[in-house]
Amino acid sequence: MDTYARLGLEGRSVLCAVSGGADSVALLVGTASVRERLRLRVEVCTVDHGVRPESRAEARAVGSLCEQLGVPCHVRTLTLARGPGLEARARQARYEALEAVRRERGLSAVATAHSASDQAETLLMRLARGTSTRGAVGIHEARGALVRPVLSLTRAELVASLKEQGVGYVTDEMNDDPAFLRVRVRHDVLPALSSAAGFQVDARLASYARLAAEDDALLSDLADAAWERVRLPDGALDAVAVRALEVPLRRRVLARLLAAHDVVADAAMVERALRAVAQGGSATVGRALRLRATGGRVRCVASSEVEAPPVRAMVLTGEGACGVLEGTGWRFSVESREPPPGMHGLALARDVLWPLTVRTRRPGDRVRAGEKQRRLQDVLVDLRVPAESRDSRPVVLDAEGTVVWLPGLWTPPSRAEVSGHYLWAAPVGPSNHQDPSL
Numbered sequence: 001m002d003t004y005a006r007l008g009l010e011g012r013s014v015l016c017a018v019s020g021g022a023d024s025v026a027l028l029v030g031t032a033s034v035r036e037r038l039r040l041r042v043e044v045c046t047v048d049h050g051v052r053p054e055s056r057a058e059a060r061a062v063g064s065l066c067e068q069l070g071v072p073c074h075v076r077t078l079t080l081a082r083g084p085g086l087e088a089r090a091r092q093a094r095y096e097a098l099e100a101v102r103r104e105r106g107l108s109a110v111a112t113a114h115s116a117s118d119q120a121e122t123l124l125m126r127l128a129r130g131t132s133t134r135g136a137v138g139i140h141e142a143r144g145a146l147v148r149p150v151l152s153l154t155r156a157e158l159v160a161s162l163k164e165q166g167v168g169y170v171t172d173e174m175n176d177d178p179a180f181l182r183v184r185v186r187h188d189v190l191p192a193l194s195s196a197a198g199f200q201v202d203a204r205l206a207s208y209a210r211l212a213a214e215d216d217a218l219l220s221d222l223a224d225a226a227w228e229r230v231r232l233p234d235g236a237l238d239a240v241a242v243r244a245l246e247v248p249l250r251r252r253v254l255a256r257l258l259a260a261h262d263v264v265a266d267a268a269m270v271e272r273a274l275r276a277v278a279q280g281g282s283a284t285v286g287r288a289l290r291l292r293a294t295g296g297r298v299r300c301v302a303s304s305e306v307e308a309p310p311v312r313a314m315v316l317t318g319e320g321a322c323g324v325l326e327g328t329g330w331r332f333s334v335e336s337r338e339p340p341p342g343m344h345g346l347a348l349a350r351d352v353l354w355p356l357t358v359r360t361r362r363p364g365d366r367v368r369a370g371e372k373q374r375r376l377q378d379v380l381v382d383l384r385v386p387a388e389s390r391d392s393r394p395v396v397l398d399a400e401g402t403v404v405w406l407p408g409l410w411t412p413p414s415r416a417e418v419s420g421h422y423l424w425a426a427p428v429g430p431s432n433h434q435d436p437s438l
Helices: 022-034 057-068 085-105 116-128 155-166 183-199 200-230 239-244 247-259 267-279 376-382 387-392
Strands: 011-018 043-047 073-077 110-111 283-287 290-296 299-302 314-316 322-327 328-333 344-349 356-360 368-369 372-373 394-397 403-405 418-424
Touching: 011 022, 022 057, 022 116, 022 155, 043 057, 043 085, 057 073, 073 085, 085 110, 085 239, 116 155, 116 183, 116 200, 116 418, 200 239, 200 247, 239 247, 239 267, 239 299, 247 267, 247 290, 247 299, 267 283, 267 290, 290 387, 314 328, 322 356, 328 356, 328 394, 368 376, 368 403, 372 376, 394 418
Parallel strands: 011 043, 011 110, 043 073
Antiparallel strands: 283 290, 290 299, 314 356, 322 328, 328 418, 344 418, 356 394, 368 372, 394 403
16 A cells, blocks of 8 residues: 555545445445555545445444444445446446545545456456557556556455455455356466466556556657657648657657547547558548648548639739639739738739739649749649638739749749839738749
């Protein structure tokens, strides 16, 4: 029970969660035995889930033991219906009740009786599902206000301690119900593995989980630093920087990107994301979400985007012509002076081919760059414009149908033969893209 001191609880207070079973009774007895030495204020909470008829008697038995030990006991009664997800529902309701009592009583922590055997069971269950190192951590010894003081002891050791002290305990029939995976692992898998190994493996598996926790803590810190390095201002990730990461960090960074979009990623989903990044492609990462790694950026976009309606082209015939390109929010006007700060502008050449047309891109569009022309698609890729926003960007074309300006994205090299007229463009909000030249 020196775990309390190691976890910084000496001279503080703890609420022991006691069900009446062997593990939790051992937790209570052990905690009571060190309370004076550690100056530890101890209280108990027992939760009656209302599922079994014996639960009330068990709660009274816990109360009686607490009275013998001189420990305050709080009973909380829940009403849970049998059915699918009972184990998970009971766990959530139990922890909520324990936390409520801890707050009411002003206690420092809640102590539960998870043992090395519980840790071994959890590890095997997660390994069977193909977990990562993070999942192999299993049960944490401490997390927030929750502590597990007997996590290093096996269930057999806890039971032996109670027998030595002559302390009784109850047995929950649900702990023997093979309908639960944990029960099947406890009664079938662990004994078979121990028999094959020639020794009890509970403590060895729990030790592995502890070492995995240390490794995961280090990798998590490194992944946090990597996340800050590769993240772009708009929330996307720099694809080149992501590919440069070591695979364990790359995996964690991509999982964090998915989590930022409320996606609970499993191992298979993260692997799909890794392949998409490596190949510069995309992958489905949710019911309505795709991860895209194109244009030098990695980001999550809606997989069922509504196709934007065709945008009617706007024609500008000369000075004074103006208007808003419908569906985009961009306003254009031809003026005789330079645009004010914060507004995009193009100095028009003397030989500009009027009228100018403003619209969104179409197949076959080409950009004039000096004496050469390039496909607009290639230019947008080079400028790292996200694929999902390319169809909403305005393009300006001359009378021959050649793109001469991409407001906020690209401006052609300045020419000496300017006409004294300027094309102004004002977007709805500030652009996130620079304005380089080809």
